Amino acid sequence: MTTMQTFPDIEPTALADSDKVLANLTLAVPGVTRTFDVHDPATGRTIAQVPDFDVQQALAAVARADEAGRSWAATTTRHRADILRAWYDLIRSNSEIIALLITREMGKPLAEARAEVSYGADFVRWYAEEAVRPAGNLRDAPTGGARLLTRRAPVGLSVLITPWNFPLAMATRKIAPALAAGCPVVIKPAPNTPLTTIFAVQLAVAAGVPEDLVQVVTTTDAPAFSTAVLSDPRVRKVSFTGSTAVGKVLLHLAADNVLKSSMELGGNAPLLVFDDADLERAVEGAFAAKMRNGGQSCIAANRILVQDGIADAFVDALADRLAAVRVGHGLAPGVDLGPVIDHRAVSRLSGLVEDATRRGAHLLTGGSAPSHPGSFFEPTLLDHVPADADLARTEIFGPVAAIQRFSHQDQAVTRANDTEYGLAGYVFTENLDRAFNVADQLATGLVGINQGVPSNAAAPFGGVKQSGLGREGGQEGLEEYEEIRYYNLSLR
Numbered sequence: 001m002t003t004m005q006t007f008p009d010i011e012p013t014a015l016a017d018s019d020k021v022l023a024n025l026t027l028a029v030p031g032v033t034r035t036f037d038v039h040d041p042a043t044g045r046t047i048a049q050v051p052d053f054d055v056q057q058a059l060a061a062v063a064r065a066d067e068a069g070r071s072w073a074a075t076t077t078r079h080r081a082d083i084l085r086a087w088y089d090l091i092r093s094n095s096e097i098i099a100l101l102i103t104r105e106m107g108k109p110l111a112e113a114r115a116e117v118s119y120g121a122d123f124v125r126w127y128a129e130e131a132v133r134p135a136g137n138l139r140d141a142p143t144g145g146a147r148l149l150t151r152r153a154p155v156g157l158s159v160l161i162t163p164w165n166f167p168l169a170m171a172t173r174k175i176a177p178a179l180a181a182g183c184p185v186v187i188k189p190a191p192n193t194p195l196t197t198i199f200a201v202q203l204a205v206a207a208g209v210p211e212d213l214v215q216v217v218t219t220t221d222a223p224a225f226s227t228a229v230l231s232d233p234r235v236r237k238v239s240f241t242g243s244t245a246v247g248k249v250l251l252h253l254a255a256d257n258v259l260k261s262s263m264e265l266g267g268n269a270p271l272l273v274f275d276d277a278d279l280e281r282a283v284e285g286a287f288a289a290k291m292r293n294g295g296q297s298c299i300a301a302n303r304i305l306v307q308d309g310i311a312d313a314f315v316d317a318l319a320d321r322l323a324a325v326r327v328g329h330g331l332a333p334g335v336d337l338g339p340v341i342d343h344r345a346v347s348r349l350s351g352l353v354e355d356a357t358r359r360g361a362h363l364l365t366g367g368s369a370p371s372h373p374g375s376f377f378e379p380t381l382l383d384h385v386p387a388d389a390d391l392a393r394t395e396i397f398g399p400v401a402a403i404q405r406f407s408h409q410d411q412a413v414t415r416a417n418d419t420e421y422g423l424a425g426y427v428f429t430e431n432l433d434r435a436f437n438v439a440d441q442l443a444t445g446l447v448g449i450n451q452g453v454p455s456n457a458a459a460p461f462g463g464v465k466q467s468g469l470g471r472e473g474g475q476e477g478l479e480e481y482e483e484i485r486y487y488n489l490s491l492r
């Protein structure tokens with residue numbers, strides 16, 4: 001079912017402003033002569049060329065970070081906090097430039113890019129504040145005769161590998177705690193979206209972060225990069241956000257070098273709507289959980305499970321909400337949904353919709369790719385999706401909402417947990433007992449209760465099962481870059 005979309009024109013001033021931002025970027029790295037192209041996914045056009053590091057150049061970056069890290073680890077936490085705070089201020093004062101970069105390289109509408117700048121900046125402010133909080137403790141030995149003292153120390157050189165879906169936030173939520181803890185950093189952004197990271201790190205240097213402390217390594221050969229860099233003895237930590245398949249490869253490499261590892265991997269989030277939910281709240285929450293970032297979020301509502309009594313009203317209201325979504329270039333006024341990241345994603349989404357309809361799902365709106373340059377997919381709604389459809393079993397990562405219906409709470413919880421993933425879950429109900437009972441039973445790292453956008457820099461974000469290891473955000477996110485030392489003080 002194709003509802004023909006007319007694409008609104010790009011706002012000329014925003015386009016000119018973003019072209020100026022792109023032209024003013026400093027991208028060249030001394031000694032790295034090969035480059036690769038970065039594209040605007042809404043047009044397919046090349047917008048920049050960035051250095052393509054080979055393995056030797058990546059290892060030279062490791063050496064520079066390692067050298068700079070020695071004095072950084074010895075700085076006071078107040079010093080690090082002040083610099084992080086200055087970085088936060090610079091991100092805020094450059095927020096429009098960063099938002100334009102995000103939209104041009106990743107495609108999301110400018111309003112969403114601005115929201116990402118706030119969210120991404122929040123991690124820097126949070127870890128500026130968290131850097132100086134007391135760490136470690138003192139306890140008495142249970143048998144007497146000693147005081148047991150713990151303190152935190154930086155884990156060491158940290159390799160950070162980020163995906164393309166939140167080009168700023170995925171970088172800041174790793175870099176900020178690493179710097180706060182006293183670690184040097186090598187960061188490899190996704191090759192589709194390196195520009196935001198490069199610019200954000202330049203702002204960090206302008207804020208006082210020592211020049212070599214954070215090395216941005218852009219490369220098209222990620223496997224060669226990770227094989228060489230993660231086996232380097234100077235590296236002590238890897239933090240990865242991306243697909244579960246790549247996370248497993250990195251965990252194997254990390255095992256050989258016994259690296260402290262944080263893995264933020266894929267998801268297959270269930271969103272449960274009970275008969276006693278507030279309909280409007282549930283529709284708005286489901287819309288946000290599904291459509292934020294064009295559905296290209298690891299916590300996107302992948303399976304929307306709706307109880308029979310509210311299902312018809314919920315589906316009608318969600319269909320209306322999706323039908324009103326305006327698709328187009330992220331710089332066009334009034335656009336709510338930009339492109340998906342590339343043409344491969346478009347074919348994957350088409351395949352998922354076809355598979356689901358072949359198995360009996362009802363296609364209510366959208367379902368195909370509009371005929372327009374760039375990689376777009378219509379906002380799509382399918383009802384009665386069978387639990388064994390690929391749509392229900394794999395990560396959709398696009399603007400396709402898949403509804404399943406259920407009659408009993410136990411059935412919904414069993415189905416929600418029937419996945420190898422365990423990142424986010426959502427519960428919509430006005431019954432407080434049910435809200436907590438169901439949240440407790442969901443095998444996920446986080447749960448949005450009557451809430452479709454649960455991420456917060458102050459809270460620990462991360463998954464269970466094959467969705468990953470470790471947490472980002474909150475106090476817990478800092479511990480990922482620390483190791484604990486323990487001293488035993490003998491008492492006479």
Ligand code: NAD
Pocket residue numbers: 161162163164165188189190191222223225226227241242243244246247249250263264265266267297298299395423463467468
């Ligand atoms: P991806 O796994 O393909 O790539 C992520 C990053 O890993 C990119 O920088 C890529 O270049 C790099 N990479 C790929 N192969 C590599 C290798 N062998 N060695 C080292 N690096 C390698 O994922 P993607 O398509 O960019 O992002 C989408 C995935 O990320 C989804 O599965 C999504 O759920 C997940 N994600 C998870 C979270 C989370 O917090 N759990 C957040 C955002 C995205």
